[in-house]
Amino acid sequence: MEILAENRAVHADLEPAAPCSNHYYLNMGPQHPSTHGVLRVLLEMDGEYVVDPQPVLGYGHRMHEKMAEHKDWMAFMPNTGRMDYAAALPYNHGYVALFERLCGIEVPARAEYIRVITSELNRIVSHHLWIGAMLLDMGAFTPILYTFDDREQVLDILEDVTGSRLTYCYFRVGGVCKDIDDRFVEKTRAFIKRQRERFDIYNKLVTGNIIFIKRTEGVGIISPEMARRYGVTGPVVRGSGIAYDVRKNEPYSVYPNFDFDIPVGRNGDSYDRYMVRLLEMEQSLRIIEQALDQLPDGPFLGKVPKKLKMPTGDCSFAVEAARGELTYYLVSGGGDIPYRLKIRVPSYSNLSVLPELCQGMLLSDLVAAMGSMDLVIPEIDR
C-alpha cells in the first residue's frame, strides 16, 4: 500500500515508477486503435491490471470558446459541427436555440419539426458508429461493417438536405437553411422500415453473443451516486438506471409533442450502456415516425434581423446530444458577438469517471468500459 501511495506521488510528475515496485507505465495513445482519435491514457500497470489510469487531454484542442468571442453567431456556426463530429446536429440545435431564447426569436413549427427529425436521424447515425467502434475495441471486426451499411443510408438522406455528411451546419437562428421535400420523407420512411428489420441482425450478431455478454456484464459499473458526483449524463447515466434525458426533463423544441420512452439499465455496467443505446435507436425511430406524420406546412425559416441585437445578460440552453447533456452557456454584453460562450460537452464529464471507474481493472476491461462510454475526443478537447 505504501508503495502504491509513493507511486502516485511520483506519477504526478510523470517520473518513472519507483525501482522497488513491480508497477510500470503504459502509454495508451495518443495514437492507439481503441482510443478513438487522440486521447492518451497514461496507465500505471501491475501486470495485466490497471492500477491508475489517467487520461491526458488536449491533443485535439482548438479553443472553440475563444473563437466564439470573436465571431457573430453565423460565423461560429460551422464550429459547432466540429466538436462532436459524430452527431453534429444536436450541437447545431443547442447553439441556434440559445440565440433564439436570448433574443426571443420565434421559430416556425415546420422548422422545429425538421430540426427534431434530422437531429434524431443524427443520433441514430452516431449510435451506429458507436456500436461498430465498441465491438471493434472488443475484437469483433464484422459488426462495424453492418452498422456502417445502415449508417450510409442515413448519411445519404442527411446529405440530400444538409449538403454534408459529417460536420453539419444546417440549422439557422429562426429555422433551418433548406426545406425538406417529399423525397426526404419517403426515404426516411423507407429507412425506418429497414432499420427495424436490422435490429434483428444486431441482436443475433452481438447482443446474444456469449463472449460479448461475458466481456461486458459486470464490467465498469457506474453507480447512480458515482454518476452524480461526476455529472455523468446521457446513455451512460441511463445505463445506471437514472432516467435523465434533457428531452424529457427540460423539454425543448417540439419534443413534448411526441410519445417516446427513456430506456434505462439496471446495473450500470457496460452491457447496460450497450442495451440503452440500442433501445434508444428504436425510440428515435418512433420520434421520427411521429414527426413525419405530424409535419406541418409553412415556412422553414422565420423572420430574423440581419444582425442579431443581443440583450445584456446570460443565457443557457441544454439539449440532449447523442452522448448526453450538451449545454451552451452564453454571457452577452450586448451587440452581436458573445462576450463569453461556455460549452459543456457530455463526454468530458463522462470520461472524467475513468480514473475511479477503471482502477484495478484488467486492461481488456478498460478497453471495453471505455468503448461503452462512446467517447468523441474532439468534443472533449474542444
Place this chain on the structure above:
Amino acid sequence: MPPELLRMIIAAVLVVAFVFLNAMVLGYMERKVSAHIQRRPGLMEVGPHGILQLLVDGFKLIGKQLVVPEGANRFLFRLAPILSFAPCVLPFVVMPFARKLQIVSMDISLIFILAMTSINVIAILVAGWASNNKYSLFGTFRSVAQAVSYEIPMLLSLLSVILMTSTFSLQGIIAAQKYYWFILVQPLAFIIYFISGLAETNRAPFDMPEAESELTAGFHTEYSGMGFSFFFLAEYANMFTVCSIATVLFLGGWKGIPLPLGDYTGIFWFMLKVYGLLFVMIWVRWTYPRVRFDQLMTFCWKYLIPFALANLLITAVLVKLI
C-alpha cells in the same frame, strides 16, 4: 549426386514453395471470406477478383525497409522471424498428403509435428523481448502463457486417438480409419482439439498476443517488411498444420471417394478437408469478439483440461474392454 540427396533437395524446395503458396491462398481466402461475411466485395483490383493482390503484397513487403527500433537487441530482433518461420516448414516434411505423397515417413511423425509447432512460442518470446516495446512484451506474456496452457488439452485430446490406434505414424492413423472416421467416435476430442488449435495459432477469438485494440499489434508491433511477413507466413503455415493434424486424426486424412491414381490423387480429399477446417477458422474469427485473458485461462484449466482427461479415461477403459 546420389538420387536420395536430389530427392531431398527437390522436396525441400517444394515444401518452401508450398508454404509460400499456402500463405498466399490462405491470405486471399481470409480476405475474401471476411469481405463476404461483412457484405463487401473485398479484393477486386489486381487481377480478376483480386487474385493477384497477395503476390503484389508479397513484393511490397520484400521491398520494404526493415526498421530496427532504438534500444532493441539487434541480433535477437532479426533472429526471431526466422526462428518463427523455420520450424513451421518442417511439419510439411512428414505430412501425408496422399498414400504415396509423403516426403519422409516416420514412426513418430505426430510427435515430430507437435514438437516443431511448439517452437513458435520461443520465437514469439524472443520477438517480444527483443523489440524493447511494452506492448510487444505484453503480447509475449500473454502468448507464452496461452500457448503453454493450451498445449495440454491439445495433447490430451490427441492422446485419446493414439490410444485407439497404438501408433504415432500419421499413415498408420489414417489406415486405422478404414471403416469410419474417428470424429464419429471421438467428437469431444475433436472439439477440444480444434478449440485448442485456435488458441495455439493465436486466432480470434483467442488472439490475445496480437489483440490490436488493446496491444496495437502485440509481439510484432515493431516488425516491418519481411520481418513481419515471416510471422505472417508462420501463422498461416501453423494454421495449415493444425488443420491437417485434425484431418489426419479425425477426418480420415486423404481418404475419400476413390479417384484414378488413388495413391497420389488422395491429396485432393486431403486439401478439401484441410481447407474446409481453415474456412471454419476464418469464419469464427470474423464473427466473434475477443475473449478476455483470464476467461481464456479459466476456459482452458477449468473446462478443456478436465473434459479432455475424462475423455481420455473413458477411451482408455473402452479400448481395454473391447
Place this chain on the structure above:
Amino acid sequence: MHPDTEKLINALRGLSLTVEACDYQQRGYHFAIDAESGKLRALAEVMLEHEMFLAFVGGLHVKPAIEIIYQFATYAGACRFVVRVAVAPDNSVPTISDIFQGANWHERETRDFFGVDFTGHPNLVPLILAEEDVDLKPLLKKEEALKDTAEVRWAAPVEAKPEVEKAEQG
C-alpha cells in the same frame, strides 16, 4: 421541477445566500446565486445533499474580478442553478473537487484558461493546454474589451432600460 426544490432553497437561504428566481423561458435556468468564495464549499455540500449534479464550471473575465460560474442541475427534474463566485483578491477560489469529483477536470481547465488558483485542488496541473503554454491564459480579455460585471448581467427590472441601470451602478 425538482421535487425538493423548496427544501433546497431553504437550505441555501440557511447559508444566508440570496437565491434569485429567474424566468426559465428567457434564461434557460431557474435560479441564480451570487456567492462569496467563502461560502462556495458549504453551498456545494448542500447541492450534493439535495441530489444535484454539477453540470460545468466555467470562468468569466470581468471587472473587478474574474467570476467562476458553476451550473448545477438534477437528474430528477427541471431545476438548474447558476452560481457565480468572484475570485478572491489573490486570484483564488476554494476547490469543490472533493465534493463533486467531476469538478476536478473543470477546475483544471478553468485554471488553464484563466489562471485562477483553486486552493486545495489535489492535482492542479494543466489539462487541456500543454505544459509550455501554461502562461497563455487564452480566455483572459484584453483591457479594452474587458467589461464590468454589471454590463453582462440582465437588467434587474424588466421595464428598466440598460442606460438607467448603468446610471444606477455609476
